Amino acid sequence: MKKIKILILLALFISIGVNAQNETDALRYSRTFFGGTARYESIGGAFGALGADFSTLSTNPAGIGLFKSSEFSITPSLFVNNSESNYNGTVNEDNKYNFNFNNIGGVFNFDTHKETGWKNFQLGFGYNRLNNFNKRMMIEGFNNSSSLLTQYLDNITGINPGDLQDMYPFDINLAYETDLIFTDTLGNYYCDMPEGGMLQRKTVSSHGYIDETVVSFGANYNDKFFLGVTLGFPKIYYSEESGYSEIDTEDKSEYFDAFTLHNNLKTKGTGFNLKFGMIYKPVDWLRLGAAVHTPTFYDDMTDTWYSSISSQFDDGTHYYKSSPDGAFDYKLETPMRTMGNIAFIIGTHGLISADVEFVDYSDARLREEQDFYDQNDAIRNKYTTQTNYHIGTEWRVENIYLRGGYAFYGSPYKNNINDAERTYYTFGMGFREQNYFVDVAYVISNESSDYYLYDYANPVKNDFKTSKFMVSLGFKF
Numbered sequence: 001m002k003k004i005k006i007l008i009l010l011a012l013f014i015s016i017g018v019n020a021q022n023e024t025d026a027l028r029y030s031r032t033f034f035g036g037t038a039r040y041e042s043i044g045g046a047f048g049a050l051g052a053d054f055s056t057l058s059t060n061p062a063g064i065g066l067f068k069s070s071e072f073s074i075t076p077s078l079f080v081n082n083s084e085s086n087y088n089g090t091v092n093e094d095n096k097y098n099f100n101f102n103n104i105g106g107v108f109n110f111d112t113h114k115e116t117g118w119k120n121f122q123l124g125f126g127y128n129r130l131n132n133f134n135k136r137m138m139i140e141g142f143n144n145s146s147s148l149l150t151q152y153l154d155n156i157t158g159i160n161p162g163d164l165q166d167m168y169p170f171d172i173n174l175a176y177e178t179d180l181i182f183t184d185t186l187g188n189y190y191c192d193m194p195e196g197g198m199l200q201r202k203t204v205s206s207h208g209y210i211d212e213t214v215v216s217f218g219a220n221y222n223d224k225f226f227l228g229v230t231l232g233f234p235k236i237y238y239s240e241e242s243g244y245s246e247i248d249t250e251d252k253s254e255y256f257d258a259f260t261l262h263n264n265l266k267t268k269g270t271g272f273n274l275k276f277g278m279i280y281k282p283v284d285w286l287r288l289g290a291a292v293h294t295p296t297f298y299d300d301m302t303d304t305w306y307s308s309i310s311s312q313f314d315d316g317t318h319y320y321k322s323s324p325d326g327a328f329d330y331k332l333e334t335p336m337r338t339m340g341n342i343a344f345i346i347g348t349h350g351l352i353s354a355d356v357e358f359v360d361y362s363d364a365r366l367r368e369e370q371d372f373y374d375q376n377d378a379i380r381n382k383y384t385t386q387t388n389y390h391i392g393t394e395w396r397v398e399n400i401y402l403r404g405g406y407a408f409y410g411s412p413y414k415n416n417i418n419d420a421e422r423t424y425y426t427f428g429m430g431f432r433e434q435n436y437f438v439d440v441a442y443v444i445s446n447e448s449s450d451y452y453l454y455d456y457a458n459p460v461k462n463d464f465k466t467s468k469f470m471v472s473l474g475f476k477f
Helices: 002-016 023-030 038-042 054-058 061-066 148-154 161-167 172-177 373-382
Strands: 071-087 090-111 118-132 135-143 181-183 189-191 198-221 225-247 256-283 286-293 297-313 318-322 326-333 337-346 350-360 365-367 385-397 400-409 422-432 436-452 459-476
Touching: 023 225, 023 256, 023 326, 023 365, 023 373, 038 054, 038 400, 038 422, 038 436, 038 459, 054 061, 054 090, 054 118, 054 198, 054 225, 061 118, 061 198, 061 225, 061 256, 061 286, 071 118, 090 198, 090 459, 135 459, 148 172, 148 181, 148 189, 148 225, 161 172, 172 181, 172 297, 172 318, 225 297, 365 373
Parallel strands: 071 135
Antiparallel strands: 071 090, 071 459, 090 118, 090 135, 118 198, 135 198, 181 189, 198 225, 225 256, 256 286, 256 297, 286 337, 297 318, 297 326, 326 365, 337 350, 350 385, 385 400, 400 422, 422 436, 436 459
16 A cells, blocks of 8 residues: 555656656656776776775775876766656657767876875876766557546645746646647546557656766875775756657547647756765775765756647647746755775685665655745655675776676665666776776667656556767877
């Protein structure tokens, strides 16, 4: 019963609150994945105990303490997302491409020229990409049980039509103004084909990112103990355009023909966090690491949105109505993270490394002067602790390095109400000389999750596969 209640709440948010700040937004902007240099990604992001790679400034900042020279790196990347959507037995596929820079940054090493004690200090700054929102999906199928308009009717019983503009300006009022919802002489609301029987389509196209600008400080004590701290300044940009249609393809209604609802949403925000890390090398062949990330505090989140509905009828009439522009400022606090790391160094031949990370998404919070109690309660009820694993290996043949890795991100949902587990398979190689290096990586990820058009009883089964190819160019000085 609790699972059903949560799903009903989810359906409500999707159907009449697509532009409201809710637990879906909190999860979207709280989830980050591994991103940075090609070397880092090619071993599955399992770099927490290895260090000496710019990417670790966003994971275990103690990794900066293992730099023995100054370095600059840049990583252009090609990202491809493929989606497969199954709605009531109809399968559709779509894809989206994106070119970006996965990493740009530099580390400056300062040698104290001491043989014991604090031997090196480091300063690093740049950015890493932690999430890529580029995605497109196409959904289509017949629904013989309900309509989106049915959902609208369930929410406006007893409400005066004159109040719809103030209460539901971005959806239900648009349907009323375009003659999709109408009243009888007693003020009761109706719609055509309330029991469904129509072809339903939806396209969703999103793009954006979470990039983190980092400023890090590190130190090396006796080549045994390494410390690091990072000031992180993540930036969120998210844009989503969607079009939802219902079409009477079988002429079951003598009046209604079709309608399309368009929604547009943009979200921007910048935040701040701190990361602390350490790496200990008890013997040459073993490294142990740990890191803690504070919550990220986004104090200037801004959503802007608008929507429109067009309708057409069998007698040739058609209507169009657009909403006012919506805007809202709020705050978001994402969960803290803890991680442990271990690496085995096999002489000059290779290495094996593993990381584990814990993050409790039920700790995310939306904050503002208005009451976010219901949304934060939904966060506590829907989400749970996610455990993420990374494992990777690298082997050297003279100046050539061969790499592979695997990463697993567990489901953030309680009670199996959704999936969203993500797995990564990573491959790469590199060439390194004293003053420069070139690394390439190929990363594949897979994720399955349910999507609800509006009715929790009819989920769209989505499978997403992403492919990413990247090249890192680096210079030591």
